[in-house]
Amino acid sequence: YHSNLTDTKSSDSHQTKKLPNAIIIGVKKCGTRALLEFLRVHPDVRATGPEPHFFDKHYEEGLEWYRQKMPLSNDAQITIEKTPSYFVTKEVARRVLNMSKDVKLIVVVRDPVTRAISDYAQVASKRKDLKPFEAMAFVDNSTTVVDTTWTVIKIGVYSKHMQKWLRYFPLGQFHFVSGENLIANPGEELEKVQQFLGLSTVVTNKNFVFNGSRGFPCIKKNLKSKRVHCLDGTKGRKHPHVNPIAIKRLRDFYRPFNAKFYQMVGKDFHWL
Ligand code: A3P
Incomplete structure (x- = not known):
């Protein structure tokens, strides 16, 4: 007689799988993995490992499928998942609202020009024959007309995506993380x-060690231990050299969208 949505009991009866209280909805290549790995150090946070892609790819499976993807948690813990494509996928905001009107939404953002080059570097790492970045970012072999149909460019128009989310959720339900400051x-x-999520402050600057050879901070999960955890080599890839004229043109392209985004969310990220 149990309904599909009753909690699944584990061997430890205090732990159940719960739908997420918070979702890192984006943005791809802005530091979403780093944020999730750092947050899960908090004892009151339980997070998924892989990206569930429920709201964009597996929605037909239903909420019970989604809940089963979640880690076990006790009543003091919150559940978090991250799927960066949610931010840019049309139907997702409405579907998330349909699950919960109270879910907290975290958005990591980074200079869209750097984000685009990072995204390209990820694609290029899997495809040896890929055209140069400049050839893909502009139409007609120029460095004048930006190819706004290229997904890598479109993802960085944050104001456009944000406008859509704000039709479904009030601004106060979002928290924006600067990928640069992360x-x-x-x-x-x-x-x-942690403050936004209503958690006690457990993870602080004491947990971070800057790794000079990687060029990124790594985390000490246990302050009493010497062990540090760095993200794997797929994070912090070498970026290709991009023609400075192309970079300037892309900055000019994004500038008005960035300004609109700052105004929309009430926060200036100081991108050039
Ligand atoms: P690059 O590979 O271009 O440097 P995501 O996890 O959303 O795909 O984001 C990947 C980006 O996270 C990396 O982009 C890197 O710059 C950034 N990042 C932020 N903090 C990091 C950290 N501590 N270790 C490694 N990468 C980190």
Whole structure:
């Protein structure tokens, strides 16, 4: 007589799988994995490993399928997942609202020009024959007309995607993380995220060690231990050299969208 949505009991009867309280909805290549790995160090956070892609790819499977993807948690813990494609997928905001009107939404953002090059570097790492970045970002072999049909360019028009989310959720339900500051000052960004999630401040700058050879902060999960955890080599890839004229043109392209985004979310990210 149990309904599909009753909690699945584990061997430890205090732990159940719960739909997420918070979702890192994006943005791809802005530091979403780093944020999730740092947050899961908090004892009151339980997070999925892989990206569930429920709201964009597996929605027909239903909420019970989604819940089963979640880790076991006790009543003091919150459940978090991250799927960066949610931010840019049309139907997702409405579907998320349909699950919960109270879910907290976290968006990591980064200079869209750097984001685009990072995204390209990821694609190029899997495809040896890929055209140069400049050949894909502009139409007609020029560095004048930006190819706004290229997904890598479209993802960075944050204001357009955000406008759509704000039709479904009030601004107060979102928290924005600066991808740049997540690298430069991870403790500070983590403190703000923990506050937003209503968690005690456990993860602070004491948990981070800057790894000079990787060029990124790594996390100490246990302050009493010397062990540090760095993200794998698929994070922090070498970026290709991009023609400075192309970079300038892309900055000019994104500038008005960035300004609109800052205004929309009430926060200036100081991108050039
Ligand atoms: P690059 O590979 O271009 O440097 P995502 O997880 O959303 O795909 O984002 C990947 C980006 O996270 C990386 O892009 C990297 O710059 C950034 N990042 C932020 N903090 C990091 C950290 N501590 N270790 C490695 N990469 C980190």
